[in-house]
Amino acid sequence: MKIKKLLYLSLFANLIFLSGFLTTAFVYRDKLLQRYVTIKGDYRILMYGNSITAQGKWVELLERTDVLNSGLPGQCTYHFRQLLKSHVIERHPEICFVMGGINDITYGVAQEKIRANYQAILDTLVKNKITPVVTLTVYEQNDPVSMSEIKSLNDFLIQYCKLNHIRYIDLNRYISDTTGLKSEFAKDKTHLNEKAYEIWAKEIRQVLKEKKI
Structure with a gap:
């Protein structure tokens, strides 16, 4: 018993x-x-950005195990530029998806500095034979001042990408309206929910298909 x-x-x-x-x-x-991806070490795709990038579950979203999330929560484009060698270049990906700028804008960094940092990042990637893809900065919810700054940055990025034949992704056309980030795609004022990440992943998959990666 x-x-x-x-x-x-x-x-x-x-x-x-x-x-x-x-x-x-x-x-x-x-x-x-x-x-597992880090240990495996043969990633071809690298995600580089702030907390919005860092919070993405990219292996699941893209359904592949050659994508590394190298997001840096809370960081500005200055930090992305300073850490580019260790967090991207030395990892030798084929393609790097970059998104940043919102923290710079929140901290009041001048547009000229943000643009210079972005340009240096993209130029360095190209020089190291890594294909850069820019995800334009996403609007915040109901913040006209932030929206104006983001629009100015995005206008620069679009022009720069077109001039230098760099692919870019515009999520705002799907998840934002005239007031900013739509509530149905927002986790909070700034961050994205799963629905938004699914749209982003769909755009990334299209780019990867075009680049045959």
């Missing part, structure tokens, strides 16, 4: 352990996948 009870207790304990393990694996699946 005691043996039977011990068997039941053991089975119950194992079920609890397995349930906890599966729950943890599901919650942290993107981190586990990114760890």
Whole structure:
């Protein structure tokens, strides 16, 4: 009788352990996948940007294990420029998707400095034979001042990309309106929800198809 009870207790304990393990694996699946990608080391695609990029579950979204998330939460384009060698160049991806600028604008960095940093980043990628793709800065919710600054930056990026034959992605046409980021695509004032990331991933997949990557 005691043996039977011990068997039941053991089975119950194992079920609890397995349930906890599966729950943890599901919650942290993107981190586990990114760890696998890092160890695997043969990534062709690199995502580079601030927290908006960092929060993307890119392995899942793009359904491939050769994409590395190198997002830097809270950082400005100055930091992206300074860390470009260690976070991108030395990892030798074929293509790098870049998005930044919103933190610069929030901190009051002058447009001239943001543009100079962006230009240096893109030029360095090209010189190192890494294909750059710019994701234009996404508008925030209901912030006319921020929206005006973002529009100015995006106008520069569009012009620069066209002049230098660099591909760019404009998410605002899908997820924003005249007031800024639509609530249906917003996690908060600045960050995106899963619906927005799915649209972004669709645009990225189209670029990868065009580039045959």
